Amino acid sequence: MENIAGDLRIGDLRCFIEVAESGHLTSTADRLGIPQPTLSRRMARVEKHVGTPLFERAGRRLYLNPRGQAFLSHAHRIAAEMDAATAQIGRLMDPELGTIRLDFMHSLGTWMVPELIRTFRADHPRVEFELHQGSANNLVERVLGDSADLALVGPKPAAVGTDLGWAPLLRQRLALAVPEGHRLDGEGPVALQEADGEPFVAMLPGFGTRMLLDALSASVGITPDIVFESMELTTVAGLISAGLGVGVLPLDDPYLPTVGVNLRPLQPASFRELGLVWRVGADPAPAVEVFRTFVGASRFAASA
Structure with missing residues (x-):
């Protein structure tokens, strides 16, 4: 499991939340499907990490002390942030859920770009686009600086073949x-x-x-x-x-x-050569790769 800091793990934090809400080690261990000694060690790691006991014990029941109550709210937020981060990464890795940062020249915004996006989203309706217009030079700089995944530009930039990939679309x-x-x-x-x-x-x-x-x-x-x-x-x-x-x-x-x-x-x-550029060596999200392949097979590419 992932370390949060030192030897504290996100799994330890989740176990702490479960114990804090149930008040019982044995029933929580049974519900989580882990041995009770393992759960006890995880609680000990959490308390060692924060530097103070977090529970008061009354027989077999555990109660959060004021320090434990303060820590619990933070533990919930940390676990929620981790869940949100994991979900976002999952969306980025899903070709049907990712976001494509697409730049284009002003002159292409009335015909080429709308057609490409409209036809692509017919088969990939959940993919999102983050769009930006600008001059050809500015768009190339944005791709090289990783501010954009792809850009529709013309003429063919000088950096093609070294720093940029190029898919010709239209002459x-x-x-x-x-x-x-x-x-x-x-x-x-x-x-x-x-x-x-x-x-x-x-x-x-x-x-x-x-x-x-x-x-x-x-x-x-x-x-x-x-x-x-x-x-x-x-x-x-x-x-x-x-x-x-x-x-x-x-x-x-x-x-x-x-x-x-x-x-x-x-x-x-x-x-005037129009084409799609991307940064050589970039590790794009799957949705970007799918769109790049789609553009390369579009009717515009067929007429290049």
Whole structure:
């Protein structure tokens, strides 16, 4: 049995509670299915641990003295805490009862995340989710720091293969988003350098689509003139439609508003990779493993 401190065990404490409530060693030993001398030794260990007798004896009956009465309330609380801890650990180890700490980028909160959770909970209704939104960089840091079990991010982080595991889910082709009637409004693919000198609406630094814009701009030797930064792709699309500037957005995002915006695929073709990350070497709860397997077999993974 577990030691509480020194040589006192939780089993000794439970026996003390039973004896305190019954007042009889013999009947308590019979009910617990242990020899009376064993029960007596356990009572002696409890009294040795607290450093004072806890019972008064009158014939064969035991009565708690004031010190024993004070200790009994603490013993009940300790036993209850141990029971609660054991139950919580059991829930964490049960794939049908655990909690999954899932992080995701803002742009995935309107379509990918709700669908994954809804379909997963259809077969695992008692699993709980602890959710957090943030930038791609922040989410990766949270997974590495064990603040999250899993994160849905993009693009693929540099730490994949060393510190992070990666399950690719979806590749979205990137487009130059321009307002209707803009000089670059037209048909077919367009090179990003065609937008050199234009005002850009972009995501905040650290967000996935902003990292892609920065990398693509550097690769073609331009520096975007960013006039507004947001943490929501829908805001970026809306401000582009209002004529505030141009931007880089993913194609085929089902909830990205495109009214008043023309999305022209970038040439050469560039993509936003979306995937699930987790910390290499982590010992996740079974529910997390079940969800990770589920996501890897989802329709999103099938289209990666």
